[in-house]
Amino acid sequence: MASVFPTSLLTDLHDGSVAHEDSIKNLEVLGISLDKTCPTVATVSWLVCLETRSLHMLYYSSVATATRKRASSTQPRSREARVFVVLEDIMQNITPPPFFLALPGEPPIPWQKWKKVFLNYMHVCGSNLSSERKTSVLQHCLGAEGLEILETLPAITTSDGAEGDNSLNEFESTLLRLDKHFLPKVSIILQRYYFGKRKQTDDESIEDFVTALRKLASSCNFGENLEERIRDQFMLECKCDKVREALWAKNDPSLDEVLIIAKQVEHSMACIENLRKSRNVAMDVQALDTKTSNKFQANIRTRLM
Structure with missing residues (x-):
């Protein structure tokens, strides 16, 4: 609309x-x-x-x-x-997100995606809204069925990684309760296995490979080691041997340094390949000219005889 x-x-x-x-x-x-x-x-x-x-x-x-x-x-x-x-x-012209769950059944939009849309909407609305006002907006956008589910969810306790409701305002506590209920339960070990198996494909660029690694790593709970784990996986499984050799020659580079080096090596290899192709074309043209010239000279000698 x-x-x-x-x-x-x-x-x-x-x-x-x-x-x-x-x-x-x-x-x-x-x-x-x-x-x-x-x-x-x-x-x-x-x-x-x-x-x-x-x-x-x-x-x-x-x-x-x-x-x-x-x-x-x-x-x-x-x-x-x-x-x-x-x-x-x-x-007055900003449209709120669609109801998360208006009717019984599965949410039409997964909670994690809907939550991003909702938080962006709240950001546009302004950060000066009180916690109670934000909670009211959230409850409205949940829809009738979503609100009914929220009312059945238990309060946040210390076992949830927060010091009960005392460390969170009402809006943050409500979001955390919904996270616990609607976010899918995933196995960190299994997600790390998928991360470790990820290799760069033949037609995949450096940027696309790193983006894929970041997406997989988001479910692995690497914490402060996130950048290092992405760096290590990139260095181990990048498709180009010369890029890998250049990276292994460095002593403990950061992820940003790894990406810069990889792009430089990839660019240099592309330039060399283009130069090689240009030389091959030039040599083919020269060989064709020589062959044509020799044939022309042979025809001239035949006519003179």
Whole structure:
């Protein structure tokens, strides 16, 4: 469902001129329709979350304006006051995430993904909300069935890795209770086994391989050793022998250093390969020219005889 924003989003604060049509097209591409009944008075940098239903968090940062002129206001407001009003108007157009569990059954969106969408929505709403207010928003977004499940969950205790409810506010405690219930129970040993078996495939780039390792490592509970474990697995299972030789020549490099060295070696090898191919082409052309020349000279001698 497209978000609706006022046309004043496209107007500059300083001179009141309307922005270029390219800006309008950019907004329309993002699914933002324009409400041409709203004039302008302020400019802000806004952040909008779109496409929550497909879980693709699309953020579009832009210098834009959005507010209404107050007919009853006789004196000009300060820039800070106008920006505050702008943010209020923008907030009215931000759509909350879909209900996590409106009906009995399995959640249509896994809890971990839905939680990311919800926390991003809360971030856009602002960090100045009280814990009680955040909890109320969370309970509303859970849906009827999700709220009923929440009411049956036990309170947080010291066995949950926190000092009971005393170390957590109401919002954090509620999220932790939901985490315990909805997050799948995984075997750390099994996840570490999968991590240790991961190798770089022939058509996989360095960036893609490291990203895959990070994703696997997120379930392995490596703690402070996370970067070292990813580094070690990369050095052991990267597909190129020359890259591996260059990495093993270094004494305890960091993960960032390993990636820099690997990319440098890979780039050098690609340049050498391109140079080799160019030389082979040049040699083939030279051989063809020599063959053609010899044949031409042989034909000339035959005719002279």
